[in-house]
Amino acid sequence: MSGWAIYQATKKKHDFFFNTYVMRPIAAYVVAWVAPTGITPNQVTLASQIVFVGAAAALIALPSYAGGLLAVGLIQLSYCFDCVDGMLARHKKIASKTGHLFDFFTDESKALMLVAGTAIRLFRTGGWGYDAREWQALDYRYLLAGIVGVFAVASATSLTNFVRRPELSGREQQVEAHYETVGPEKPKSLVGKGAALVFGVFRLVAHYPSHIVIVAALGCFDLFFWVYAALHVLYLGRGWLGLFMRFGVRGE
Secondary structure, three states: OOHHHHHHHHOOOOOOHHHHHHHHHHHHHHHHHHOOOOOOHHHHHHHHHHHHHHHHHHHHHOOOHHHHHHHHHHHHHHHHHHHHHHHHHHHOOOOOHHHHHHHHHHHHHHHHHHHHHHHHHHHHHOEEOOOOOEEOOOOHHHHHHHHHHHHHHHHHHHHHHHHOOHHHHOOOOOOOOHHHHOOOOOOOOHHHHHHHHHHHHHHHHHOHHHOHHHHHHHOOHHHHHHHHHHHHHHHHHHHHHHHHHHHHHOOO
């Protein structure tokens, strides 16, 4: 089967623009090359993880402009493999809940590496701080911010896993990503529309492969770090508010 046919057969109905028109078409041709071999989707997932470790290392060890471009190039290669694993599983009709969970686990560990790697990079290079002032290299506040950012991302991951448990959500575990199986809801109230807008921005920023090339090209890893970390903090606060209302106020 050709790469284009594989793309048409394995693309998702609800997906990011970047995935649909950029990365998945590329990944489909990789699937066409990999499919006849004995390589499994989980092995591709592991390859994606290994490449991302290299990307995080490049962020830290190569604080130059060229080093940033190299790191982001590795991030995109890792993300290509991340698309390949699921598409390969669907193409060979071997998609499983276990494989999806493994893929989700590695994706979230990449987010942790990205936050930590970016914070250490900024510690080495300096940049703009949360107070809109320039922080010099070796400013310890970047390390503290990195710890907070890693905590926020890790806690947000745990929260997501918790609220999607079948016991709470009433839905069985799927073999696809959550956003690929649930279409966007259209809120009617003004508050609902505002919340949907904020969450839409969160999803866009959280999906860093869509825009991190621009970040590297402009050399604005500092802006990316603060926005990425702050949105995870907001997501965490929103999630805990929902849990408080459900278990504290309504007393389930």
